[in-house]
Amino acid sequence: MIEIDDIVVEIAGRHILQGISFTAAPGQLTAVIGPNGSGKSTLMKALCRDYDYAGEIRINGRDIAGLNAVAAASLRAVLPQASTLPFPFTVREVVALGLTAGHPGVPQAALRRLPDEALARVDLAGFGGRFYGELSGGEQQRVQLARVLAQVWLPVLDGAPRYLFLDEPVSSLDIRHQMLIMDVARQFARAGGGVLAILHDLNLAALYADQIVAIRSGRLAGVGAPRDILTDRLIAEVFDCPMRVGRVPAAHIPFVLPQSADGAALPTSKVA
Amino acid sequence: MARPAGDRSGLGKVTIVVLCVLLLVTMAVSMTTGASGASAWTMLRGWFGLAPTSEVQAARDYAVFVNIRLPRMLLGMLIGAGLAVSGLLMQGLFRNPLADPGLVGVSAGAGLGAVGIIVLGTTTLAPLTAFLGIYTLQIASFLGGLVTTFILYRVATRSGHTAVATMLLAGIALGALAGAVTGVLVYVATDSQLRDLTFWGMGSLSGANWTKILTSGPIILVALIAAGFMGKGLNALTLGEATASHLGVPVQRLKHIVIVAVAAATGASVAVSGGIGFVGIVVPHLLRLVIGPDHRYLLPASALLGASFLLMADAVSRVIVAPAELPIGIVTAAVGGPFFLWILLRKRSVFAW
Numbered sequence: 215m216i217e218i219d220d221i222v223v224e225i226a227g228r229h230i231l232q233g234i235s236f237t238a239a240p241g242q243l244t245a246v247i248g249p250n251g252s253g254k255s256t257l258m259k260a261l262c263r264d265y266d267y268a269g270e271i272r273i274n275g276r277d278i279a280g281l282n283a284v285a286a287a288s289l290r291a292v293l294p295q296a297s298t299l300p301f302p303f304t305v306r307e308v309v310a311l312g313l314t315a316g317h318p319g320v321p322q323a324a325l326r327r328l329p330d331e332a333l334a335r336v337d338l339a340g341f342g343g344r345f346y347g348e349l350s351g352g353e354q355q356r357v358q359l360a361r362v363l364a365q366v367w368l369p370v371l372d373g374a375p376r377y378l379f380l381d382e383p384v385s386s387l388d389i390r391h392q393m394l395i396m397d398v399a400r401q402f403a404r405a406g407g408g409v410l411a412i413l414h415d416l417n418l419a420a421l422y423a424d425q426i427v428a429i430r431s432g433r434l435a436g437v438g439a440p441r442d443i444l445t446d447r448l449i450a451e452v453f454d455c456p457m458r459v460g461r462v463p464a465a466h467i468p469f470v471l472p473q474s475a476d477g478a479a480l481p482t483s484k485v486a
Numbered sequence: 487m488a489r490p491a492g493d494r495s496g497l498g499k500v501t502i503v504v505l506c507v508l509l510l511v512t513m514a515v516s517m518t519t520g521a522s523g524a525s526a527w528t529m530l531r532g533w534f535g536l537a538p539t540s541e542v543q544a545a546r547d548y549a550v551f552v553n554i555r556l557p558r559m560l561l562g563m564l565i566g567a568g569l570a571v572s573g574l575l576m577q578g579l580f581r582n583p584l585a586d587p588g589l590v591g592v593s594a595g596a597g598l599g600a601v602g603i604i605v606l607g608t609t610t611l612a613p614l615t616a617f618l619g620i621y622t623l624q625i626a627s628f629l630g631g632l633v634t635t636f637i638l639y640r641v642a643t644r645s646g647h648t649a650v651a652t653m654l655l656a657g658i659a660l661g662a663l664a665g666a667v668t669g670v671l672v673y674v675a676t677d678s679q680l681r682d683l684t685f686w687g688m689g690s691l692s693g694a695n696w697t698k699i700l701t702s703g704p705i706i707l708v709a710l711i712a713a714g715f716m717g718k719g720l721n722a723l724t725l726g727e728a729t730a731s732h733l734g735v736p737v738q739r740l741k742h743i744v745i746v747a748v749a750a751a752t753g754a755s756v757a758v759s760g761g762i763g764f765v766g767i768v769v770p771h772l773l774r775l776v777i778g779p780d781h782r783y784l785l786p787a788s789a790l791l792g793a794s795f796l797l798m799a800d801a802v803s804r805v806i807v808a809p810a811e812l813p814i815g816i817v818t819a820a821v822g823g824p825f826f827l828w829i830l831l832r833k834r835s836v837f838a839w
Contacts, residue, residue: 311722
């Protein structure tokens with residue numbers, strides 16, 4: 215369980231987050247949505263202890279402020295938006311960096327195969343010997359996901375769930391690999407781990423999230439199941455843009471399109 | 487046993503063994519090369535009684551080996567390893583394959599300390615020289631490097647986080663400042679001091695003695711040993727500071743250790759040997775081409791190859807204009823410069839700069 219309790223982040227006198235509270239349960243994929251500059255990434259950075267914050271964040275009941283780096287690394291792995299490497303590492307070497315803090319729960323015999331298994335899971339089997347710098351942006355993003363998976367290879371360790379924090383995990387991927395990555399994240403949650411992902415694509419959030427957290431101007435705009443959050447009123451309010459949420463009759467999954475898609479013009483005054 | 491594709495750890499281990507052998511060979515060459523003519527051949531013959539050697543010649547050879555060549559070899563190994571590892575540490579810390587202690591002003595600060603003693607040691611700073619005695623030059627140079635690093639660190643650190651870009655820029659500014667003050671000192675130096683400065687600045691191992699080893703050696707050794715434990719952390723740091731900390735690396739502590747180790751090794755090296763360039767860039771670079779950028783193998787390999795490289799350069803500097811000696815910095819720059827350009831031209835496409 216991730217418990218976020220009244221988090222306030224202030225940077226250079228500006229309040230980026232003003233009292234965010236919610237919980238993210240293991241076994242679930244929690245999507246964080248919101249417009250640019252709403253504080254999604256700041257929330258992620260507070261969760262990763264990159265930013266100082268007021269309030270309290272507990273993972274599995276432990277205040278993360280008191281954890282050392284190794285203990286925190288064993289609890290959660292973090293996928294950044296983009297990663298460049300200044301030196302010519304092979305893909306396998308990058309994935310193996312996920313094992314920097316050790317490999318709790320993974321037997322020594324399985325350790326050698328772990329990077330290759332992690333690569334296979336992100337559809338990059340056979341890429342181990344390639345140089346990271348020679349891959350496309352989308353492939354690099356998947357290598358980083360394999361590294362993150364290697365860090366928390368067992369979704370549950372000694373009965374305690376572990377977590378994946380994903381900061382826009384699919385932003386540079388084609389549609390097939392967007393689905394693949396979200397499937398990997400959901401499998402991790404179904405196996406007992408927890409996933410917290412910042413997503414820009416509301417339809418992906420609708421399709422994959424068990425819980426959606428909507429943030430606007432550093433404040434919580436709503437927390438709940440996709441069908442409760444992805445409504446005309448809330449989405450229009452959060453993104454400051456008229457929206458209409460539809461439903462696919464078969465699966466009853468909401469989908470979201472900007473209003474201009476059916477002919478109505480976007481209000482230009484709001485865009486400026 | 488076959489290793490999975492992309493796993494270069496076996497290559498790293500084999501390379502370290504090969505470099506150990508290379509170092510033993512260069513040590514043997516270093517011990518038996520020099521202007522005195524005490525070659526390996528005459529030494530061995532003397533020891534095994536194969537050729538009649540006079541008491542006088544035996545005593546002279548003994549003195550050459552124990553008082554001149556042995557300290558010179560040990561000093562060369564220490565400085566070569568120290569410079570190569572300092573370069574590697576800086577490159578890892580700044581996530582830039584072109585970083586070097588010379589770049590962030592550490593060498594310039596250490597140099598200022600040394601030049602200050604050479605120029606003012608008999609006048610303005612005479613009380614200090616009298617107090618510190620034979621250790622004056624080493625201590626001043628070491629302090630110069632540490633003070634530069636400390637200022638650098640204070641300028642670049644805000645609320646516990648070191649901004650590497652700020653540190654790089656501040657280092658360039660501090661290097662220029664140290665260079666300017668050094669320039670003033672050179673301007674007021676006497677003719678004989680100028681000669682000392684010029685030769686010191688070109689770098690040399692010719693003044694090696696047991697005192698220098700006992701003053702600089704422990705400092706460099708401690709820095710090398712501390713660096714040896716930083717491999718995993720430096721690997722993670724290549725992904726950036728935030729990601730390294732997410733991977734479980736105590737990033738601030740890692741940076742502190744790296745900065746102090748670099749200041750110590752560079753300051754101690756500059757004090758006893760002046761400006762020996764290119765070791766810190768060429769050695770890690772060459773090894774990265776062979777075994778990849780894994781610091782767990784690069785650290786020991788750089789220390790070994792740095793030591794070998796400097797011993798070879800020193801051997802060349804001793805024989806090329808014998809019985810005189812060329813400053814070793816000229817040799818390392820003459821070999822290192824073109825070699826570096828060649829690497830850049832040949833392998834440019836491999837690097838993700």
